[in-house]
Amino acid sequence: MPPARLFLVRHARTAANVSCILRGPTGADDPLDPLGETQARLVAAHLAALHLPTPRVYASPYRRARQTAQPIADALGVPVTVLEGVHEIDPGEWVGRPYADLRTHAHTLRREDGTLGFPGGESLEEVGERFRRALNRLPPGETPIVVSHGGALTAVLASLLGLPIADAWAQPRFAHPNAALTELERGGEDWHPVRLADAAHLNGMEKTLPEIN
Incomplete structure (x- = not known):
């Protein structure tokens, strides 16, 4: 059974x-840019100030997620554990296209079966x-903090909250700016x-458009 309290964090900013x-798996090794490094420190300080019971920090295998997770883990005095399955959606043939598309x-x-998905890639479902x-798969008795990606977070929130994925995808309240948390x-x-996609801890600093990747 999953834990009773869960924090989801979008990774901090990258040059992409x-x-x-859209980068998809081709951007798995993209690092944080300097502003992203600052964002990661701010979300780490915010989470440390909450004094969470038995915190545990997990990250997508992608470099930008691990780099965001590391300051959080350092602030909480725990290691970063890579969690398979929480990486970003694969946009397939859409790799290289602008977010605006x-x-x-x-x-x-929209696929023939009514689901939303990228040609040659994954569906949001x-x-x-x-x-x-x-x-x-997470053990009970801990407070997990999972660092993931914008599109993946929207997809899992729709699943966890029992919402149609197309509705969640279209609602701005589910779109996470860099280093925002739920x-x-x-x-x-x-x-x-x-709270959903909360970025108050970033103190109004510059944020990118809340898309995927």
Whole structure:
């Protein structure tokens, strides 16, 4: 059974976020840029100030997620554990296209079965399912902080909150700016948001558009 309290964090900023180009697995080794390093320290300080019971820090295998997770882990005095299954959506044939196409050509992502997905890549439903399976593997009795990616976070939130993925994808409140965090609490089998895509801890510093990658 998954833990009763969960923090989800989008990785801090990279140069690819600034260029607003979809990278997918080709950007797995993209590092944080200098502003992203500052964002990572700010989210780390914010989480440390919460004095969470039995914190545990997990990260997507992608470099930018691990680099964001490390200051958090250092601030909490715990290691970073790479968690398979929480990496970003694979945009398939859309690699190299601008973020803007996610809005102007979103209709082309609807598949014949009604799901939303990238040609040659993953569907949002698939991403939400693999992310949720990863969360279900986490041991009870800890407070997990999972550093992931924008599109993957929207997908798993739709799954955890029981929302149609297309609705969550279209709602700005689920879109995480770099280094934003979501806090969820579980009651029985149901998850409830305490806060969604919160970036108040960044103190108004520059943020990129809340897209995927």
